[in-house]
Amino acid sequence: MSGPKVVRIVTAEELLALREAMLHRLDQAVARWQAQCERIGERDASAVAAVMARRQALQALVADSDNTRYARLIEAEIAFLQADTRDREARAVDRAAAGRQQQRRQRDNAAAVLKTLQDRPVDAEAGLLQALRALADGHPGADAEAVLARAFALLSPPEEQATLSEDQRALATALQTSAPTPTLADWVAGQPADPGREARLLRVDRYIAELQVLQGPAVAAPYLEALHHAEQETAPQRRNLLLDSLVLELAAASAAFAQRRVQLERLQDVASRLAALDPVDHAPLLAQVGACSTDTALPLLTALAQQCDTALASHQQALAAVSRRQAVLDGLASLGYEVREGMATAWQDSGAVVLKKAATPGYGVEVGGQADGVRLQVRAVALAADRDRSRDRDIETLWCGEFGRLQALLHGQGTELVVERALGVGEVPLKEAIATATPSGQVQVSHARSGPA
Template identity: 55%
Template sequence: MSGPKVVRIVTREEILAICEAHLQRLATAFERWQTQAGRIGELSEADRAAAVARHARLCALLQQDQLRELQKAVPIEIDFLERDLEEREERAIIRATQKRQQQRRVHENAATLLKALQAKPGLATRELQQEISELAQGASREDADALLAKGFALLATAPGQETLGAGQHALAQQLKSDAPAPSLADWINSQPLDSSRDVRLLRIDRHIAELQLLQGVQAAEPFVLRLEKAEAESRPQTHNLLLDSLVLDLAHATRLYQQQRAHFNQLQDLASEVAAFQDTAHQSLLEQVAGCEANQDLQQLSGLIEQCKAAISTHLQAQAAIARRQAVLQGLASLGYETREGMETAWAQAGRVVLRKTATPGFGVEVGGKADTGRLQVRAVAMSHDRDKTRDRDIETIWCGEFQRLQALLKSQGDELIIEQALEVGQVELKVVATGEQEAIEAARTTQRTLG
């Protein structure tokens, strides 16, 4: 099929721009993974070294001209880094939650121990009772285990009425015997909380731990204070209402932050691509992005995301259009068609351009269409109605061979010229480019040169 054609062109420059954007996103994802995993204590040197090595191998694909492999491998690595960071954060949150649960058990057992010691005046020193009282009120101490062990040991040696629960009594008996004393921390962790409160408190501790880890202590502080108020409430109905309300509010807060952080990360990824363009037209947008935080309003983040996407799309389309026009014109020039200064701009302004060839006077090739979409129309044309029309079929046949040579030439340079639609030779009459049209095209070229 050698008649008029609709073709799609993908240039090497366009593919390189896509690969560079992939690598820019990878660099941002890697930096986020390394910083966050290190901050929460979930990054070993071996893990970091392995990620650095993978990153280097992927970057090397660009230098090795393995562009297709790069386009496949980089998104996979980015997805891996995101999922891996989620898993590391989850482990850190679980540890923090367990620590809060352990502290809760320490406080509850301190309260039980204090009550038992107060029931036996003189058994413990005033200083020990004061320290245990502080534990019961929520204080955190590094020697909490030792203080509780000391208090339970005193009770184990004291005669009189049973004041401990079954669990505390079992611990006291073990401390009293000659057998090795159990780890108090292990024993505390093994003791069940009130089943009616356990699940609810576990959820609260989980949410608070997550907020503290991901957002910081200040973000969780209002909820910590509400929890203290709920636990200090002696009226059961009010106590339960306070806990239920806290669970709901914490769940909403953590969900909202996760959404905000996802939007914020996406915005940072896009902004890094925009910044790489080094275009002053984007300065205001980048300043707005720089002023954002991870807990920014979702609507504001979404608006900036769309602006960044539009800026990237516009820039890439413009650059791709230039590369496509240059590739086609240079390819036709190598086949003997005449190209002049300003022809590329004339094409952009008029939507098409006609190239003549000395070897076939009176005929030429018209290339049209918007290069920013990648789809072009190419066809052989005549320069005058007053011509030998018996040559039209020969001209189209010649153009057929030249088009195949153009395809091969572009392919050798890393570009692709793909036929999407084509008509048979002679199926439609050869288009005539009137003299007036040619003069208008030439005038556009001249105007551009003058302005330049």
């Protein structure tokens, strides 16, 4: 098909810019991964070295990589970083939840031991009782287990062995039953249990630990207060209802945070690319993005991301349009067509430009279509109405060969020029571009007549 054509063009500059944008997005993901690992105490020097080595390898592929393959590599690395971050967060949350459960056990045990001591005529030192009360009130010290052990020792039977003679001690040992002396752990295990309460508290502990690790103590504080209120309830049914309600609130808060975090990460990615391209014109928008956090409302995060997407697309489209026009004009110039200064601007302003060639007087090539899109129209045109029309078919056939050379030339430079629709030679009359020369030497179309493209 050698007549008028609709072509799609993607320049080498555009393809390179896409790969650079992918690498920039990876850099954002690496920075987030490192910062989060550091914040939650999961920094791993060997893992950091491995991630940075893979990042350097991907950077080396930017200049000459296939975009489809490069996108797969980048997406795979970003997915790994996200999954690794979640795994490390889960370990940190597990540790925090286990710490909360240990503190609760210590608190419950302290309360039980304290009650038992108060019910017995046991002489306990004031310092021990004070430490035991603090532990029972939920204020554990570094020596919580030692305090419990000392308090439990007061509950053990008094040592009578010291007042016995050696023969009496030997007889007592021989008569001793096989039952072991109870330990603190045995005593704790023998205390009354409430499986329903324990199951609910395990879920609450996990959620609160997640809040503390991922969002900070201030966010978890209201839920800790609600938990304290629920645990003060003495009626089991009422307490369980309060704990169930708290679990639902915590689950909703966790899900909402996850949504906000995903949207914030996407916003930060697109904003960082916009800042790299045009920080001055979009300074107010970028300032708004900089003020956002995971506490920012989801609708605002979404709206800002859409604004950044629109601004970035507009900027990239304008840059791509320039590179497309220049790539086509440079290619035609290498085929012998006259390309003059200002022709790219004329194309942008009028939507089309006609190029002449000394070897085919009276004829030229028109390239049209708004180049801020990826689709262009190219066709051979006649520059005069008074001509030998028998040459029109030969000119179209000649242009077909030249178009093939143009495709090959651009392909060698990394630019793709793909035909999406084409008409056959002679299928429509050759378009007439009755042109006049402007002072700058451009060909300005003043009238055109043709069949459909």
